[in-house]
Amino acid sequence: MTGQVRTVDGRVAGKRGQATRQKLLDCLSEMLSSSPYRDVKVIDVARRAGTSPATFYQYFPDVEGAVLELAEEMAAESGALTELLEGRSWTGRAGWQTAQELVDGFLEFWRRNDAILRVVDLGAAEGDKRFYKLRMKILNSVNSSLAASVAELQSKGRLDKDVNPGAIAGALVAMLAAVASHQKGFSSWGVKQAELKPNLALLVHLGVTGRKPTK
Amino acid sequence: MTGQVRTVDGRVAGKRGQATRQKLLDCLSEMLSSSPYRDVKVIDVARRAGTSPATFYQYFPDVEGAVLELAEEMAAESGALTELLEGRSWTGRAGWQTAQELVDGFLEFWRRNDAILRVVDLGAAEGDKRFYKLRMKILNSVNSSLAASVAELQSKGRLDKDVNPGAIAGALVAMLAAVASHQKGFSSWGVKQAELKPNLALLVHLGVTGRKPTK
DNA sequence: CGGTAAGCTGACGGCATGACAGGACAAGTG
DNA sequence: CACTTGTCCTGTCATGCCGTCAGCTTACCG
Secondary structure, eight states: OOOOOBBBTTBBBOOOHHHHHHHHHHHHHHHHHHSGGGOHHHHHHHHTTTSOOOHHHOOSSSHHHHHHHHHHHHHHHHOOOGGGGTOOOSSHHHHHHHHHHHHHHHHHHHHHHHHHHHHHHHHTTTOOOHHHHHHHHHHHHHHHHHHHHHHHHTOOOOOTTTTOOHHHHHHHHHHHHHHHHHHHHHHTTOOOOHHHHHHHHOOOOHHHHHOOOOO | OOOBBOOSSSOOOHHHHHHHHHHHHHHHHHHHHSSOGGGGGGGHHHHTTSOOOOHHHHHSSSHHHHHHHHHHHHHHHHHGGGTTTTTHHHHHHHHHHHHHHHHHHHHHHHHHHHHHHHHHHHHTTTTOHHHHHHHHHHHHHHHHHHHHHHHHHHHHTSTTTTTTTHHHHHHHHHHHHHHHHHHHEEEETTTOHHHHHHHHHHHHHHHHHHHOOOO
């Protein structure tokens, strides 16, 4: 599937080249965590990697291109989120636990990758197809599982017919993502981290099942 | 309250100056709508406003500073969102209508100001205090009303004691904001705009009241 | 050891940034 | 009407990043 790694000018990258490339990506990732996206400059990334701007341009068309690469890496890992929902039940106490673990796992994933996810979110919101396809890919594992759960409950007549599983799932996932991005905002609103999670789980449970959880 | 408008070097701006300043802000706003935040350059804004970069720097320290100004303007208008909730009922059919109108009004507000809100969101997520205070200010009218409604229902014993009104309200508002930012994402997930709204309203209603709406 | 392709960088034109001084302009004054 | 005053705008400059190229160095292989 993955063809050979290539430089911008078409050469195939060897061992050394791939190492440099990876180092640049790592440094970019650090820069994204420590300074605003708008201020991340090619020259800073190159300097930090102990190389020159020209080298950066051998491997990436621009900063945006490199970010896409980083996001791609992360998207590959996002499959792990599926485990948060695979084969889980939404009934009774198990349902409450499912909701809690989903919230927990999701927030943790977001926290670990917040810098890149911020940029992906921005790109997606700005309408860049590459970014919102990537965002879809990342969220898809959770989203489609959730939608399936909703659809199943619906088919058993436990939810209204006019509920749209995709819309519900998408909205819940968007909620989780947004809350994860703005946790600081909550704390300055007087809501503590620890209080946040159960309330999110409650909303997720309500959204999926239409009922309060039994705890 | 609003002191006189001042230039960066401390002079008070007169009529002509304020007009130029406003024109720069308008052009900046247009640029933000049409190109990625990262690519918005002072020189482009100045050119579009028919003036020179030096003039821009007389009124704003940099692009970010001007964006803050725009966001401040918008925050002033965001008070109108309060009307979506002031004196509304959350019981029976009126409750369903309240939820629907909130969703409608909120999405409309976001759509109208999406370009600036994207940047505010990014700044807030990056931890810039100025931006997330601004974000709080914008969302506060809706958030505090929602929290109050939740708290009231809770005091009447219609909701569990361990629900945190602030957390619920914040999460719902974050959901609305996130969905508004990524509507395109939904449509490419096969969820139509028109289907989205009632499902959001359902989630809001469930979150606030803990019950399904009576339609 | 020589050939070949990968890997890296110095250097350059171009553009954005941010500062300043000086000129244009409007409004009031004698 | 000339003159003054304070606001407003811009030409220009030093600095620094962008993005590209030619050309040098390094590594691999027969």
